[in-house]
Amino acid sequence: MVLWSGVGFSQTDTTRRQDSLRSEQLQEVIVISQRNLKDNTTKPLATLDHYLEKSGMVNMIRRGSYAWEPYLNGMATERSVITIDGMRIYAACTDKMDPITSYVEVTNLARATIHNGSTSSTGGSTIAGTLDLVRKKGSFGQSALNGMAFTGFETNNKQKIVGGSLNYSNPKFFSDVDFTIRDAGNYRAGGGQEIQYSQFTKYNISAQAGYKIQEHQQIEASLIYDKAVDVGYPALPMDVSLAKALIGSVSYTRHHISPLIYQWQTKVYYNDVTHVMDDTKRPNVPIRMDMPGWSKTAGFYSMLQGTSNRHDWKANLSGHYNKSLAEMTMFSNTPNEKDMFMLTWPGVQTYYGDLFIEDKYALSDRWNAAFSAGLAVHHNNIDNQFGLQSLRIFYPEMPGSKIRLLKRLSASVRHDATNWSYTFGAAYGERAPSVSEGYGFYLFNSFDRFDYIGNPDMRNEKSTSVNASLAYQKAAFTAKISGSYFHIDDYILGRPKNGLSVMTIGAYGVKVYEQLNYAAILNTSIDLGYQVTKEFLWTGQLGYRRGTGENGLLLPLMQPLTYNSAVTFSRKSFFADASINGSSSHKRYNPEFGEKGLPSYAIFNLSLANRFKFNGAQALTLKTGVENLFDRNYTTFADWNRIPRIGRNFFINLIWNF
């Protein structure tokens, strides 16, 4: 993990700090793609999911090879705000098969910035935290055209990766275009077992351009088009024939407005997501069905950033509108019988307006403090009469719309000493129930095998959290311990409701979303690093989470003790690493959510890389390696329905910069 400096304003965002120690520890930054891919990432052409998984704050819940769901601080996507360059996007799948992170590619992105709780939550009101995927983009400069072409292959699932990018810049204009194509077949788990329906094909193309209107004023436009087809979900009863997103924005930025205000940026954006679940590839199903979903979001933000003396402040006004609609059509097994149709998301409109302010204050050379506060208005409205009447079967008196006020607050201090540095933060945040939690209609969860019904009457969920970290650096040794504790009031959770008849054939029962009085989640992690010699570096990570609800209820999908240890060797342009990652046995699980206990495991990986330089700026990077060297058959806490992970996999990545 590489941590980035988040303090102050730097014109060049490539000033990467090697020492993770003195950087701001309340945010975590995952470097995804540097412009030249010079970094020491083992497998640079890995999917974004693999990059995010490396963070100690993120767990990726896996339902197949594709579109893993990012859990921030042990909490599902409803509890976090995930944005792309500050843009809100709502997934279009009722079964969480298309988290926002599945609609971008590593080539689109520079990094992912993660914040705990409502600290720095410019993206909106949140419980667990925020994850902003930051677009990779060019800058104005000397007239230049450069680019990159890459290809990769992975033996286990025959994944083929092809792509490229072109970047043009001159003093008044820049533009970037890139594309990536991935195509993978079924993977084989350790021991050779083929995992049916784990294939996927993904196309991604993005373009970006900036124009300098005059000194300190620029406009930028960005477009991402992402399309996945024939995506299998081995852990689920259905696959996806199409997942498509168009994500566009236009922004206007002004720098150095006054001595106190250094930047004003306003962006308007729109995105349109279509997701089509189907089961046509499955030979045996109780009943055939189609479940398409659509989500459209339009929004804006306008952010002022300023600095004075010891203050570094930010004020952000933002708003967005979303409409989520999903339907289900089941085709009767009896010939000539009419199709069974329902709206699983009843055309839910969300209007959201938000004002957020933040101030970072340097108390002294060694002491820094930060405060933030936000206030949002959240309005849900059911736009579809069919959908509203459907929900009124369960809630005859329910109104068609609901307005909520969402508040958030955070404060933190940081102290830096010669070798030590520590931070302490506290935050409060609230959220509205998600579309599924509030308005879902018979959404089947294939893990616990229950149909879920939304509950429109729920109160806001509220989280009070503290987080702390302690870091130490001396000579070649670095260590960091960090932890966060969330106490969540009115914790939203589906609980079994007797007397309701299942809709999905074979389901065990029906759960209705309710609110526990409280739940508590503890996240801890330790990062260690030791530069043994100039060439050898050892790094190690440990992580553990614990989640408990009222009456001792164990929350699902909580990370047991997991670890990662790696030795890397680098000399000039050669790089090699050997790593082991594993987990203790999984004992704190809850069968109520379909979970089973798991044995411990350890996986070994090796990789080699070299960078060949040619005349000028041209270079060829070759990376190759093997994952799961001993072909271990294993499953982790994050695997939906306990499907085994990928077995031995050789990979090769070739990247040519020109």
Next chain:
Amino acid sequence: MNTLKILKYFLIIITGNFLISCSKDDNPIIENELNGLKLVTTLSNTTHKVELYTLNGKLQTGFNNIFFQIKNTDGTTIDNATASWIPEMNMMSMKHSCPYSPISKAKNSTSTYTGFVVFQMAGSESEYWDLSLNYSINGKDYTVKDRISVVEANRRVVESFQGSDGKRYILAMVEPTAPKVAINDMKAVLYRMDGMMNFPVVDDYKIVIDPRMPGMANHSSPNNTDLVQGTDKMYQGKLSLTMTGYWKINLQLFDAIGTVIKGEKVTETNEGSSIYFELEF
């Protein structure tokens, strides 16, 4: 020149308006009264033609809301008749009637009459229904009687059965006629068969409903309300339908003191009741 033009357009507008208002006044009542209805058949005698209408242009097993107009031979409608009717089934060995309502003027109409008939069986070539309509106009009595075609409804909407008390009952669904994915108003009528021609309304019973989707492993819906008698003597309740498609509404009939007259509870082992209605939408 200009004045002429203005005059011309003025005239066009005036005459246009006049024509539009004229056509509006042309037989407005008849068109409105039968709006949305389809002709089933015409019964005639020497003096009148009686046109029968229903929503779908058919008479079918179950509850039928019937509308009719009595017309003179010149086509003008009668608006001051009083009428009564008797449907009759001509079986090979016997004759019987079925439950039916008295006749009244249809709501908001001057010359359309309405009532309902509950056919418990369909007609055929050899065994057929006929309808006798007796009406009087200005104190003079008339009769018209003819065969009517009663077809089997696509789905089961009427049950005719012998109860545990030894009596015969006829139970028919009235609503919903246009079911929705929602909580629907449900209505049914219940009659006892006292002899071949006498069908009194049964009071104070209860009809327990259990809607199921046999194609979906007998999925059921929440928040249904059993049917009890309303002020119009019909049985009324609430029917929840969670999706479109084929629904089987299992029924259980209880008498005023709670004895099961007919029908069984749906359980894990009992897929359905012996009496039920069907809906498909």
